[in-house]
Amino acid sequence: MLIKQPKEFLLKKVTYLLLSHFLLNLSVLSAQTMISGIVKDAEGVPIPYVNVLFSGTVIGTITNDAGEFVLSSDATHDELAVSLLGYSSQKLNLTRKRNHNIVVTLVEGEQLNEVVVVLKPKKRLRKKENPAYSILKQIWAKKRKNGVHSFAALEYQKFTSFEVGIKNLDSSFLKTVLQKDFDSVRSALKQQNSSKAYMPLNLKEQVENVYTNDSLDLERTVTLGERTSGLEPRGYFFEQMQRVFQDIDVYKNRILFADKVFESPLSRNGFATYDYVLLDSIAVEKEKIYTIYFFPRRSEDLAFTGSFTVSAPSYALTKINMRIDPAINLNFVSGLNLEKTFLIANDSVYLPRSNRYAGEFSVVKKAENAKTLSVIKNEFFDKYSFNKPKAEAFYKNQKMQVAEKEFQEEKAFWDAFENNKNYSKDTRSILTEIKNNSKMKRILQFTDFFTGGYANIVPGVQFGKWWNSFNNNDVEGNRLRLGFRTFKTMEDRFRSNAYIAYGFGDSKMKYAFDVKYLLKQDPRITVGAVYSKDFEQLGSRLLKTKNLIDFSSGGTNSYLARGSNYYLSDIERFGVNLDFGFSNNFHVGLNLISEQIASAAPDFFSIASIQNNRVVSEYKHVQLNSYIQYTPRRNVFGYGVEQRFGVNLHPKFILKYSQGINGLFGGVLDYNKVQLSYNQTLLLNFMGNLDANFELGKTYGVVPLPLLNAIPSNQGYSLKPKTFSLLNYYDMVADSYLMGHFEHHFNGFVSNKVPLIKKFKLRTLATFRFAYGSTSAQNRKINQSNIQYNSPDSGLYYEYGFGFENIGYGNVRFFRIDFIWRSPLASSFKLNPYSSQLPDFGIRVGAKPSL
Structure with a gap:
């Protein structure tokens, strides 16, 4: 069923999205992910006003009168969502950071069963009057049954990368710092950003196998390999930045994030902190997918802004995107973002697929194009195996890592992962070049002295x-x-x-x-x-x-x-x-x-x-x-x-x-x-x-x-x-x-x-x-x-x-x-x-x- 929307609302929506499109185009030169193309129907006719978003985020645009769009983001994204009322939705895997002149075809036929649009009210809705409340109640009731706790035993592989770098570097700064190394890394740096460059300093990667047994309440982690590339930033400032991103469970009522306790948007007390907006619900085969946006009631509250999607009848999260409002004024923080995605298993259970934590830090208040320290942590989960429990002694035989390079593996181990887009060759090639750069080492030593x-x-x-x-x-x-x-x-x-x-x-x-x-x-x-x-x-x-x-x-x-x-x-x-x-x-x-x-x-x-x-x-x-x-x-x-x-x-x-x-x-x-x-x-x-x-x-x-x-x-x-x-x-x-x-x-x-x-x-x-x-x-x-x-x-x-x-x-x-x-x-x-x-x-x- 399609609910007719007032013309005033459609006009506001179109105006807002056009303005967003204009602003996004201004920032396209500093993007990590850039995509452009055209959306057509089955007969090849361009379709205007199509919604184009990076999946699991609120970053998006709409096509123009000729069906064309340009979209960019400072973050790395791996999926694009394209949708319009009356057409089947499309999701495209992004295999590269830059994708140009792609053609997306939308086919009529799969109508949206229901669209409910709830604007954020000027006067706050009572909890029970908000359509999001009934969905959140189901999430609270079923959160224990979702994810890894749905299986007696679970095995999976986990890849983690932790990267520290500096953003918004111009060519004159890079020439001064890198000196003779500038020419060898210039092309790789430009691939990061066509206007201002991003220069990585350090990259740590790790591959683990994880074994859980829910009935025994035991977990064992086996590290398969590790490697570290680049320089070794030290000092209090770097230590603080690297401590920010611990494992975060969004289902908990409160989240420790960046040294502060935040109320989770999925908290049972969430309505005391957040305003929720149920954007829409989409019927996909046997499921109904709800998208809910959340906003802090007061901008200075320790709370997040973002959105999540949830699948009924399991009421498990499929995606969640959260960011910290700059008005909170955390020390050194210019921006913090968190994105989690989940994959479906056994038709109804959603398991972690990826986690991405990204932060930008600076001593002064961030201005446009100001240099900032960037910290990015990525986690990817795959190779799931279900209900193959092992003996209790296996889970208790946890080997504790006791040396820094105990699990370090050389090139032969990592060759098996090189074709996976989660493993960045470009970053490591830059780090290899700058690792022994004397000027860069002196800058880090000064930072260590001043902050450490x-x-x-x-x-x-x-x-x-x-x-x-x-x-x-x-x-x-x-x-x-x-x-x-x-x-x-x-x-x-x-x-x-x-x-x-x-x-x-x-x-x-x-x-x-x-x-x-x-x-x-x-x-x-x-x-x-x-x-x-x-x-x-x-x-x-x-x-x-x-x-x-x-x-x-x-x-x-x-x-x-x-x-x-x-x-x-x-x-x-x-x-x-x-x-x-x-x-x-x-x-x-x-x-x-x-x-x-x-x-x-x-x-x-x-x-x-x-x-x-x-x-x-x-x-x-x-x-x-x-x-x-x-x-x-x-x-x-x-x-x-x-x-x-x-x-x-x-x-x-x-x-x-x-x-x-x-x-x-x-x-x-x-x-x-x-x-x-x-x-x-x-x-x-x-x-x-x-x-x-x-x-x-x-x-x-x-x-x-x-x-x-x-x-x-x-x-x-x-x-x-x-x-x-x-x-x-x-x-x-x-x-x-x-x-x-x-x-x-x-x-x-x-x-x-x-x-x-x-x-x-x-x-x-x-x-x-x-x-x-x-x-x-x-x-x-x-x-x-x-x-x-x-x-x-x-x-x-x-x-x-x-x-x-x-x-x-x-x-x-x-x-x-x-x-x-x-x-x-x-x-x-x-x-x-x-x-x-x-x-x-x-x-x-x-x-x-x-x-």
């Missing part, structure tokens, strides 16, 4: 991080620190870090170094040793595991801080560590530490106590520690001694037991300590996400001040995780403690409803943190220091506040500002000497340079 903090000094040794080089505190005055590390590749099995520091106020040299080596790869066994002689702020952190020295910090204070800070300890430390990684997310470790502890400023800060009926102010301390760390579902990658972590939501559990050993290596303190930590990010539907952390500990035995638990404080004006911003160092000391830190990020749920905040594209957050603890009478009795043992045992000490994040300009919006208040409990604390009066209110700033 490290610069090469001699082969295998780097200086960094440069931003930790300068600091200040009241004991040392201005402090200069120079750091170094060994480095050949990200996958080094051996790594050493070191630094030397000099205080211009105390005229003393400090230094530290550590070494660690990946002794065994499966299971992972890492050994390490550290030595340091430096000043440390013991009142800033409680729980440590295998990182016995904090090389990520520049020092003990900052230039911008309130009050004074003389409460530093002079520590000489030697330690050894042994870490067992039974899996990437389950570690057990042991370390032995010997420390000589004294005050760094005895005239201002005393750590004295009564030991064996005499007052001592220096301590030889030997401690044996054991710990368990469990991080289920954490995405871990890398095969060297230092692994990296992807962006995904996972809990983190740490259990640590410490024992002070009297008599070993001169140690004089005897005690036991137990500590437990739990971190978790909780998704609270459309209201945002809550970051929660609990930590508790108890010390058994009588110990001096340096071995008690100073509740972590922060006197700086910048935010630091898991610290209290309105406390001074050593304001609270306990041998038993419980702390909680909570941050709720509303992700636009509040700010998008407040016009002034919305105008500046800010997002709101709320914070709450508390501490509770006590100090035993025995530990109070031996105290001879000048520190008051204030313990929050009479009630909770807490701080609460709210703030704004997403502060910045253009594509750089990683700053935040917090407004913080404290509980009245601290007003009853006895003030330590040289400490400032505790503020009731504070303003703090923070920066998190992530997406």
Whole structure:
């Protein structure tokens, strides 16, 4: 049945499509996929106003009066859809990136059974009034029955490519960078884009066989081959870009994408975030295909724009295309797109066919033809085999990759795939030419230094991080620190870090170094040793595991801080560590530490106590520690001694037991300590996400001040995780403690409803943190220091506040500002000497340079 459409609607539609056609023609010179041709009927007569789209997208045009069309896209597409009411639809496979002068013939006969056009209403439809609602209800009800879960056992082959490159490069820039290599790659670069060039930097390819068993809830992946071509971009910026595209399940209610939690368009709560438009329904043989477009209700919401098609009666997705609206203002992001396609199996079940993730990133707000970093991840699935279950032992025999080139295969392996359009010869030919280009290497090294903090000094040794080089505190005055590390590749099995520091106020040299080596790869066994002689702020952190020295910090204070800070300890430390990684997310470790502890400023800060009926102010301390760390579902990658972590939501559990050993290596303190930590990010539907952390500990035995638990404080004006911003160092000391830190990020749920905040594209957050603890009478009795043992045992000490994040300009919006208040409990604390009066209110700033 054909529903007659008003002339006004048809006029608007034709005008809109003609305008789209004009704009697309303007961008045709910068296209990755370009196609032109003519549409005719069975008698060879050109057909005007035919819809021509790249399948699964909203990128399209209509034919002109002569039946001609031109269509282009920055992305790579493999199928073209051509349709017009009253004619059979056609789908054409695109075997090349450029297809010219093609002829499409549409045949009358297969009429559309029904066409329902729903314009996005100016006044939002209620959920039950929207025709898309009934279809979404069916998707929710049947999503478990669709896809890989429809089979008891499933096997398939998966090809993945991950490509990093730079877009919108003009010939003058390329000549300057490539120099003598320009002529050899110029023709290949022009094939990428006829106006501005795209130059790949790195390409990683992988072929895997995947075996799943739904009844056993087990999956095994067997890597058949890998290869890497081109340069190796490094540094924080490149690391962040490559972490963006994790596996995304669009059927889930919420999606972690680009470090942020987005509401899925298929979420059961989707109508709180999206407007849905049912475009049409088409009867094809025994199926009915629905196309639904979705739009964020508010442009600044963490939500997608795009469309999906769904097949009835299975109500399985056949295609989905999603993009992020630039109004969201993600850090460094100029554009992000996701496209998934599905193929039909056994007449009714749809399985993954391809996934494409594409992103463009820049430091400044994207302007037309601006240079951007491009990241493209493609996944293709084929060679499906159904219901051939294997023994349970087969699925559990999962081989973990333990070396970077363990599955690297040479040309003979890849020859079998070369004729497949998913495997790009052109990209690899360019990468072969530029791999050893010295100018390009220098550009990447500068980027690594600026964003990652490290610069090469001699082969295998780097200086960094440069931003930790300068600091200040009241004991040392201005402090200069120079750091170094060994480095050949990200996958080094051996790594050493070191630094030397000099205080211009105390005229003393400090230094530290550590070494660690990946002794065994499966299971992972890492050994390490550290030595340091430096000043440390013991009142800033409680729980440590295998990182016995904090090389990520520049020092003990900052230039911008309130009050004074003389409460530093002079520590000489030697330690050894042994870490067992039974899996990437389950570690057990042991370390032995010997420390000589004294005050760094005895005239201002005393750590004295009564030991064996005499007052001592220096301590030889030997401690044996054991710990368990469990991080289920954490995405871990890398095969060297230092692994990296992807962006995904996972809990983190740490259990640590410490024992002070009297008599070993001169140690004089005897005690036991137990500590437990739990971190978790909780998704609270459309209201945002809550970051929660609990930590508790108890010390058994009588110990001096340096071995008690100073509740972590922060006197700086910048935010630091898991610290209290309105406390001074050593304001609270306990041998038993419980702390909680909570941050709720509303992700636009509040700010998008407040016009002034919305105008500046800010997002709101709320914070709450508390501490509770006590100090035993025995530990109070031996105290001879000048520190008051204030313990929050009479009630909770807490701080609460709210703030704004997403502060910045253009594509750089990683700053935040917090407004913080404290509980009245601290007003009853006895003030330590040289400490400032505790503020009731504070303003703090923070920066998190992530997406």
